Amino acid sequence: MSGPGVRRTTWAALRARRRALGRLAGWSAVEALPALLGGMLVARAVDRGFLAGQFDTGLAWLGGLAAAVLVGAAATGQVYRSLGAVVEPFRDELAARVVHGALREATRAGGRADSAAVARLTYQVEVVRDTFGGLVLVVRGFLFTAGAALLGLFALAPPLAAAVAAPLVVGLAVFAASLPAMVAHQRAQVTAGERLGRSAASALAGHRDVVACGARERVVSDVGRRVTTQADAERTLARMAALRSLSLGVGGWLPVLVLLLAAPWLVRQGLSAGAVLGALVYVTTGLQPALHAVVQGVGGGGLRYAVTLGRILRTSPPPGPDDHSPPASPVAVAPADPPPAGTGVAPHAAAPVGGAGSRAVELRALSFRYGPHARPVLADLTLTVAAGEHLAVVGPSGAGKSTLAALVAGLVPPDSGSVHLAGVPVAGTPPDALARLRVLVPQEAYVRTGSLGDNLRYLCPDADDATVLAAAHALGAGALVTRLGGLDAELDPATLSAGERQLVAAVRAYLAPASLVILDEATCHLDPPLEATVEHAFARRGGTLVVIAHRISSAARARRVLVFDGDRPLAGTHDDLLARSSTYRELVGHWEDVTPPTRVPLGRA
Template identity: 85%
Template sequence: MSGPGVRRTTWAALRARRRALGRLAAWSAVEALPALLGGALVARAVDRGFLAGQFGTGLAWLAGLAAAVLVGAAASGRVYRSLGAVVEPFRDDLAARVVWGALRDATRAGGRADSASVARLTHQVEVVRDTFGGLLLVVRGFLFTAGAALLGLFALAPPLAGAVAAPLLVGLAVFAASLPAMVAHQRAQVSAGERLGRSAASALAGHRDVVACGAQERVVSDVDRRVTAQADAERTLARMAALRSLSLGVGGWLPVVVLVLAAPWLVRQGLSAGAVLGALVYVTTGLQPALHAVVQGVGGGGLRYAVTLDRILRTSPPPGPAPLPSTRPAADGAPATDGDAGPATRSDAASSPPAAGPAPRTGPAGEAGSVPPAVALRGLTFRYGPHARPVLTDLTLTVAAGEHVAVVGPSGAGKSTLAALVSGLVPPESGTVHLAGVPTAGTAPQELARLRVLLPQEAYVRTGSLGDNLRYLHPGVDDATVLAAVRTLGAGPLLSRLGGLDADLDPAALSAGERQLVAAVRAYLAPAPLVILDEATCHLDPTLEATVEHAFAHRGGTLVVIAHRISSATRARRVVVFDGDRPLVGTHDDLLLRSPVYRELVGHWEDVAPPARVPLGRP
């Protein structure tokens, strides 16, 4: 029914609990007592009681059947108790395996904690627990109930037992032959659902990046393909229910038809009417319900059990010593191979800028008046809601073309709001925003994407190849230019680890720093002249963050950085600090003298008090 790993794990779980399994089998045999005696007691009640004119004798035989039913019902309670003794330890073992695997991934070199993965796998453990219990229940029910019914039928009339057993075996054979296809379609349905979930979660997490790139249609199309694939898988799985119906028809209903049609002939051959009725009781109350339960149980919960357990076994290794790391850490703890550094290393960061992107500028070009400012804010006011306190009030700021500006301030001061306003993602309450002389108000997202590229903290990485992700904003760029950009931004170890530009990416398998690095290379290749980094390197280590910012500063065009570390501010030509109601603009040294908020931020970032400054005009 499934892969060897699922079979081995299932048999190991059953062997480890042989005593509990023995109790379950014993109580199941008692529970099957009505299936064993039902037809025979009905036959005697008819032949020796009602047809013989002995009404009391017939009722006595039926009373014996009622007693057997009561005994079987009492045994059912013991069956469920014994079932728990088998199922619950299996569930605990799987949960321990999942938690151990998550801890190992979080503590190994290059690993990371992934609570979402643990929650998903824990949910899958509960699915396995429920389906394993249901599967064990229906299989042992079929074995004992159908076996008891066939044994009773054979004792009642051996020829009838053969006539009933033949279609039953054919129905089971049809069902068994269809199981591999059912498992494959169930696995495809689960995989399609997981791919849809990853695609939708990735799109939602990076929605600012998607909107900033003007890529809504492409992302919606990608998610739509996943929805269609999942719907197709669901429909295919639903069509497989026809095979279950065929199995039930052949194995469960065909024996009834055979008995009804053959009844006159059987009576003429000397079989009593009670025996014929008893045979129908064995088929309709024993064999048919048992076959229906096992086909529906194995064809439904059994398939989910096989596929879900297979997913757990593939993603959660058995407990044991963690392997020694054979890689060295790179960005955000991501492993990078020691031997083959691939086409890029961090020492290449400042060399060979790619041909893609805007033409390099030697300095602020707007001063001569021939080139419009890269960013021009006039009287900008913004608040979240009509009665909220303004986040920005009457802000006027000009960023010249080719300039490098850093924006700093306390958390919640409005830095990311300013980035969203500058990029045109949200409209201001009043005032205007112009990018290279073009107003953001009324400009289509695709046009804005040609003017600026925004890298938010939540970087968007789509399912597909690494090369497709890096060319997301510049599809026509060649491999040589992409590899040059990878070298310039220090992403060579990541490229080597993933397997090159043609490697398929699973966004959920990348760390936050790796996703930021992919988005950084993508933005570096974009032809937009303005780059806005909204804490877009916060998950990178300081060295790699400096490499990325240095690359963007020498890329050509204009760079606005929402600073995450003080080093970002010291690298900028000008710094904008949110100090009170109005931002202050100046150089790093200038703001240390003028802004108490900036001095406090510098002291916090450096974890030391800033040096005392002698006031101007005093010794």
């Protein structure tokens, strides 16, 4: 077992079902009748039947063996029925523990929903159930089958029993000594696999951000290192199989070799040929299969059981005394942290590319559709965004706002028309050059494993600590930096809330050298005051800001608004569009009539 928690839980599960285990042991004893009688009946059939010329007698002894096999086979069915009474209640207890732990974490004050609980409930609990049942089955089988074979061998020829038991004990000792290392390597393999999964999932979820930043090679390299680590763990675990083979060789095959080499001497000492053959039957049909089953079962399923159950126990603690108390009321977090005295943000994009009055974004007859027969999302759109302008893009869900952001950022090519950023055509521009022109912050922000400072400096690696901290305070992320432990704190993306990931991505974009910032619903997981703080900070940053609006307040803050009104988008000021666009009036009415959501702690959104 991998630890005291796993051992305690396992023994507690077995003690709680002593009656079911008693029935299982009774049927196991009946099932072991062939292993107990096999060698002795074969010896009688040879010595008193076939070698004595009494073929009918020999067949009768073998008939007795056949009857024992039939009785054992009938008992096997009862063994599996009894096994269910041991395994299934344990599985139900684990499932209840996982569900209780997930609900407690989601409803406690400052808690958060844990999507990994679904994997624990649907996969890990079933792994524990199957491997626990397999362990009980193979350990029980070894104890009864090997014990019956040794008992029969002792009744047949006591010296042979001692000669066979010695290598069997040595083989078991070798296997037992290797178990801790096997568990450690199995745990390393599982951990490496989970880290690879998280890394790949983060990269896939943030692929738009990765492409927009021109960071594909870096992300591929990060995921590649996880792949290599996981492969190394798999190879190490495979090499540990050699120890299982050594245990089987010493404990299972060495007794056969001992019997074959000692057979002539044993016969000269007066042992009958039937007894020697019976001893071989006990070893080859009883001890050897039982040892093989327990070594393979414990060395394979047993390791998975120990590691998986250990993870469930760590992530789903047992109920505590406070589990049924009502959750505390949410606590609001101040939307902004004023920068420390004496520090100022010095963003790299303080001035628009191309100078005042130039065009930051120029769309010429832009058209796009998803598939040749689909309805156009954009049709012949022409739009100019001046350098230094603040534009908000609004419209119903599915109208094409995020598609427009992807086209402007150069993540997808248009069907026709062109996109120019600061006079540079997006088509044909290398990703690293595009990254110097614009930065896109998507709705699902990408955060990689590493330090908080490395994440914030992702697009500006030369920024010093003072600049990074000032940027974080300007965007209201100072409390987050403090809570996480400073810029040197190691981040696990899976532990950050959606709002926290968006703040990290926002600070990263704020520090980027690009003049154009595109926020594609990048503040949708923040509360309205914090969203306003972020957008005001970007407006003061310098450069050009395009916001795919999540709330009407974002449109009201913008200098100009683009509304997707039917097939033809309209651009104008907030007041202008209220007069000209029925779609915009409906959006404003819808947003303003909605009761603001209850604010929750940022770190637990």
